[in-house]
Amino acid sequence: MLAVRNFHVFRGDRHVLRGVSFDLAAGCCLQVTGVNGAGKTTLLRALCGLVDVEEGSLLWRGAAIERSASAFHAELGYLGHDAPLKADLTGRENVRYAVGLRRPLAAATVVRGLERVGAGAFADRPVRSLSAGQRRRIAFAALWLCGVPLWILDEPNTNLDTQGQALVAGLIEEQLAAGGLVVAAVHQELDLPPGRRVDLVIPGGR
Amino acid sequence: MNPPPAGRASWATAGRLVLERDLRLAFRRSGQLVQPLAFFAVITLLFPLALTPELARLREVAPGVLWIAALLSSLLALEFLFRDDAHDGTLEQFVLSGQSLTLLLFAKTVAHWMLTGLPLAVMAPVVGVALGVPLQALPGILAALALGTVTLSLVGAIGAGLTLGVKRGGVLLSLLTLPLAVPILVFGARATELAIKGADYAGPMYLLAALAVLGLTLAPLAAAAAVRIGLE
Structure with a gap:
């Protein structure tokens, strides 16, 4: 349902994302990991259209999405x-x-x-x-x-106690079970059935 | 338990909610509301002290004093227009709401005018009296300031959007906005001067109205583009 092809993003003159691509089907969660400063937040913000994408395309329900597309944002x-x-x-x-x-x-x-x-x-x-x-x-x-249908979460478990983390896990599972999609940048792996999880590691350290 | 099924909120509801929210926030933090008004009163009331207590001479400088004070206190208030919302992520949520950003920012600008421009215009007759303005000129002054501050808020929204990414952008914001505010200052002061003399001030008022219409149609679009750039 959500597909990203060859995303390249610059922050200032730093080349942060170098050709990120993934496919995400309905009911699946994309778990984005990477060291601090690798560009996890940048990727999420680029998906939302809050950051300019130098090159690459974003497909939602099979159609290419322009930046600031309000029909996509509504979802x-x-x-x-x-x-x-x-x-x-x-x-x-x-x-x-x-x-x-x-x-x-x-x-x-x-x-x-x-x-x-x-x-x-x-x-x-x-x-x-x-x-x-x-x-x-x-x-x-x-x-x-x-x-x-699409949740984009940046470190959803930050600041939450154990109960809160369980709550978030429950919300994410519900969202996926209802056929929704979740893109989450995390440091600790999410506990999800393997069929529901897609992993994306952003290489960092530059 | 799934969330209740959702429809789309109409643009009118969205605009009303933004307006209501901003008014409610302003009354919870009334200090920010009073600041520009106090500034306006202080500037205008310093003139009789510094210049002359002679009402005939004060009356001559009154239009300039009123409009420069109104312009400066509007600029002071502009800094608060988008800053807090940019800081706490509300503007980002506006961009991602699926509603027109132009509309949401326009609603914010209207709220801003109701909280700064309108009170300024209402207060002007009071300080006008201290400057020796005759009573029959007061309605004209109120109308000119109400109309002029609409355009000031609209033009200011563009500048406020452009300086979002700048730390301590207050000075830059003033430098960006002042040149665009000059026509408002010129026509507004002229209308006020004519009103004080008891002459027909319709001419400059039409020009102020024309500027307001120009601002209403174009400034929200420019402000939305500016905020998108400023948020990066």
Whole structure:
């Protein structure tokens, strides 16, 4: 469903990605690994169209995707290093505004999302008073509620406790079982059935 | 448990949510809201102290004073337009929302105007009185400032987008925006001057309105392109 052909990306004059290619079928997870600075984040951001791709093409459902294609963006959810939340709003408000941009959203649906990630207890506190792990859970609630087929996750387990990591693993499994796709940059391997996992190692150290 | 089935949010809903969110955020951090207004009041009220307490002479410089103060305090406020959203990743999520970035940034700019330009225009008659402006000129001054600040916010959004990637971009932002703001300053001050003299100020007001229309149609597109570049 998602295919990348020969991606070349420069950051400044550094040639970060040198010909990355992969194919990802529905219900599969691409696990991206590599040393620090190898270009994992750059690859994820290039998939989203947040970084200019020098050469190469991206295919989604068999069609080539231009950068800033809003139909493609409507089908993907990106969660980077830091949870994209407003510190002065509560978790509930953050979810409402972030997800409401994408889909019609009832208050009860927001509650379901927050409870799914175990954030019900602290959903009405301003995000600035929450721990990094709690913020991450709220960001996952927003991602889950978007209901998009493609998730792009940058180190999804950062800052999460053991329960939180289990929760994320569960969310990823559900997403795959529903026929969705996940692209995740990780340091620790994800625990997934072999048939569902595609590995991509970005050579680094330059 | 799968997430509830999703439809697409309409562009009107998306725009309204962005506007509502920005207004709510501004009232949670009211310090940022008051700053440009206090700056505007301080500049204008320093003139009677520094120049002369004679109302007849103050009245002559009032248009220039009001507009330069309005321009400077708008520039001060512009820095906050996209900075926080760029910092916490909200702008990236805007780009990836599947909605038109132009529309979302336009909604942000409208919110910004409602929080800076509009209060400035409302405050202008008050400080105008301190500068010896006759009462019958006050509605004209309010209208000219309200119209002029719309264009200032729109033009400023382009500059704010372009300076996203720059640390401490405040000075650069001012340098980028000032040349584009000159026509607004010229026509706005002229309209104010005519209003104070009791003359017909429709001419410069039409020109201000024309600039606002030009800004409304083109600036959001340019701002969206600028933000895409600035986010890289």
